[in-house]
Amino acid sequence: MSLIVQKYGGSSVADAQSIRRVAARIIETKKAGHDVVVTVSAMGDTTDDLIDLANQVSGTPDSREMDMLLTTGERISMSLLAMAIRGLGFDARSFTGSQAGMKTDAQHGRARIVDVTPTRIRQALDEGAIAIVAGFQGFNHDSRDITTLGRGGSDTTAVALAAVMGAEVCEIYTDVDGVFSADPRVVKKARKLDRVSYEEMLELASAGAKVINVRAVEFARRHGVSLHIRSSFTQESGTWISEASEGETVEESIVAGVTGDTSEAKITVVGVPDIPGKAAGIFTIVATAGANIDLIVQNVSVHDTGQTDISFTLPKEDGPKAMEALEAAKADSGFESLIYDDHIGRLSVVGAGMRTNAGVSAQLFTALSGAGINIEMISTSEIRISVIMREEILSDAVLAVHTAFGLDGDTDATVHAGTGR
Numbered sequence: 001m002s003l004i005v006q007k008y009g010g011s012s013v014a015d016a017q018s019i020r021r022v023a024a025r026i027i028e029t030k031k032a033g034h035d036v037v038v039t040v041s042a043m044g045d046t047t048d049d050l051i052d053l054a055n056q057v058s059g060t061p062d063s064r065e066m067d068m069l070l071t072t073g074e075r076i077s078m079s080l081l082a083m084a085i086r087g088l089g090f091d092a093r094s095f096t097g098s099q100a101g102m103k104t105d106a107q108h109g110r111a112r113i114v115d116v117t118p119t120r121i122r123q124a125l126d127e128g129a130i131a132i133v134a135g136f137q138g139f140n141h142d143s144r145d146i147t148t149l150g151r152g153g154s155d156t157t158a159v160a161l162a163a164v165m166g167a168e169v170c171e172i173y174t175d176v177d178g179v180f181s182a183d184p185r186v187v188k189k190a191r192k193l194d195r196v197s198y199e200e201m202l203e204l205a206s207a208g209a210k211v212i213n214v215r216a217v218e219f220a221r222r223h224g225v226s227l228h229i230r231s232s233f234t235q236e237s238g239t240w241i242s243e244a245s246e247g248e249t250v251e252e253s254i255v256a257g258v259t260g261d262t263s264e265a266k267i268t269v270v271g272v273p274d275i276p277g278k279a280a281g282i283f284t285i286v287a288t289a290g291a292n293i294d295l296i297v298q299n300v301s302v303h304d305t306g307q308t309d310i311s312f313t314l315p316k317e318d319g320p321k322a323m324e325a326l327e328a329a330k331a332d333s334g335f336e337s338l339i340y341d342d343h344i345g346r347l348s349v350v351g352a353g354m355r356t357n358a359g360v361s362a363q364l365f366t367a368l369s370g371a372g373i374n375i376e377m378i379s380t381s382e383i384r385i386s387v388i389m390r391e392e393i394l395s396d397a398v399l400a401v402h403t404a405f406g407l408d409g410d411t412d413a414t415v416h417a418g419t420g421r
């Protein structure tokens with residue numbers, strides 16, 4: 001019997017009615033003759049609400065206790081879903097991350113999976129039951145503590161189970177019809193993509209497409225798990241993610257998608273002495289503070305000042321600690337001042353076709369200038385170009401670029417729920 005792993009995001013199990021709807025859908029898969037393992041996220045905004053609560057009782061919530069708290073969200077949805085399935089006359093059993101054998105390292109809040117031993121899941125399937133596994137959680141063998149995999153980690157749980165159990169496909173159910181050429185909440189004429197490569201999906205997800213977690217895509221690529229991202233609100237086929245075959249350009253367009261992201265801030269280090277070792281010093285400070293850097297821009301010192309400015313972007317939540325660490329090192333490092341800017345937007349265009357097509361950057365910059373948009377920073381990878389601009393013009397820019405690359409579809413995209421998870 002073939003095994004299908006299904007993951008339902010928070011918006012698909014937001015209330016009792018949705019849980020019953022999802023239960024019926026899972027049963028259909030079971031009735032079609034498959035073994036079914038389901039991973040669920042916490043209902044609706046539960047995780048955010050729990051984080052708010054934690055911040056109300058403590059300014060610096062302890063990371064072990066935070067994991068204890070957040071894992072309750074998935075325990076609620078998994079047990080309710082199992083009850084709903086049983087209510088419809090089918091056998092279902094829910095399992096926490098540790099019961100499902102999801103072993104992780106000990107890093108609370110961002111644990112990595114080190115091994116999966118799904119003995120109890122296999123046993124449940126062998127007995128004809130549907131297995132429901134709490135997403136986003138695991139346990140560390142040495143500390144014997146519960147861990148979480150980081151926000152959006154349920155996707156990774158699903159992919160890990162699919163990989164270890166040899167599933168035919170890992171279906172990621174969400175509230176949109178699949179992966180789109182742009183966020184359908186911003187671009188009404190965004191088109192659903194039938195197929196994207198792992199590589200493109202990785203770039204799209206890192207560039208702000210919220211439909212699937214980056215780490216889950218990495219995991220799937222490494223283990224060759226085929227992913228199918230689709231809506232839990234329709235029966236339509238969604239977007240398949242797999243290895244691109246040689247020379248193939250997905251969707252036959254150079255650019256697969258355009259994303260907008262407002263989750264980053266920009267730090268400018270002003271007046272850095274233009275001598276060897278200064279950049280190394282600055283980025284060592286930032287790395288030691290635990291901040292993740294994305295784009296970097298450094299100018300040559302044009303005038304005879306012997307000084308240069310270095311700007312870089314990083315996730316907003318890493319901003320304060322990076323600023324603090326740099327401020328503390330100011331005298332030693334010899335720079336003049338720091339500027340913090342958390343009103344930036346990052347637009348990215350992604351497509352495997354860029355590798356073999358010249359002129360994509362020219363086309364992008366022309367589209368942006370046509371829309372009167374000022375570019376502040378630029379960075380490129382083999383299949384992606386990102387530009388930084390003011391946050392408030394980002395949506396307009398995404399719309400303009402989507403049209404300029406001929407990505408607009410004929411009809412409006414449907415958004416079924418509203419959070420994109």
Ligand code: ASP
Pocket residue numbers: 009010041042047048073135136150151152153154155421
């Ligand atoms: N409930 C967790 C979160 O909101 C995990 C997930 O949804 O994948 O981040």
Ligand code: MG
Pocket residue numbers: 009010041042044047152421
């Ligand atoms: Mg969630």
